[in-house]
């Protein structure tokens with residue numbers, strides 16, 4: 399089994415990975431970020447939508463959002479969250495390596511390091527080609543990642559933090575000469591300890607841009623944060639945006 403197919407990870411660590419604070423941050427970004435501004439009724443694809451941190455506020459602003467995720471448990475959470483907010487989401491359980499709906503979306507988003515999950519480079523390229531095929535002419539893809547330059551600057555050092563009823567230890571490891579990154583979690587509550595890990599490919603800005611170009615995207619550019627800041631030494635995220643282009647294929 400691949401790590402992301404482990405439902406126990408998403409269930410046991412859900413409030414650690416998807417805290418209320420993160421949902422608030424996503425909501426604020428949707429309200430203010432020029433990168434996430436969409437016209438009402440725009441068709442938006444949220445690839446690896448998880449519990450809907452972005453999908454729900456985007457739907458709240460009038461977008462027709464399709465959330466795709468492999469985890470049934472997280473899709474259930476997204477469904478409950480949308481009902482709570484009184485918004486509609488179309489939720490699809492699918493592997494992003496397989497999901498394609500040709501010419502359907504104005505914007506596709508991949509948030510909070512939901513891209514680069516696969517150890518095989520060809521699988522990650524396949525995701526990009528699927529997304530491009532799923533965009534309308536002129537449609538855009540926005541990828542938000544924990545990028546290689548930011549990790550190199552900020553460390554990813556081990557840390558312990560308090561969570562409701564216990565403590566969480568997080569320990570990051572760089573794998574394969576900076577090709578991949580793995581975060582190991584230990585969650586201790588009372589006398590029970592649970593462990594899990596997540597893993598993703600580490601991309602530099604130029605590596606990720608080159609992949610988008612190879613997949614056929616045009617106008618490929620990077621940003622260092624959700625206010626569309628430049629991707630420079632102050633960057634907080636690696637955000638890459640590309641357009642399908644207005645051509646036929």
Ligand SMILES: C[S@@+](CC[C@H](N)C(=O)[O-])C[C@H]1O[C@@H](n2cnc3c(N)ncnc32)[C@H](O)[C@@H]1O
Pocket residue numbers: 402408416445446447448449450451452466467468469472492493494495508509510511512515
């Ligand atoms: C780090 S979480 C981010 C979730 C969401 N984008 C957010 O901002 O909260 C990564 C998400 O990718 C999903 N995922 C992992 N592997 C997947 C796959 N092969 N196909 C579709 N979704 C997948 C996980 O279930 C999880 O919801």
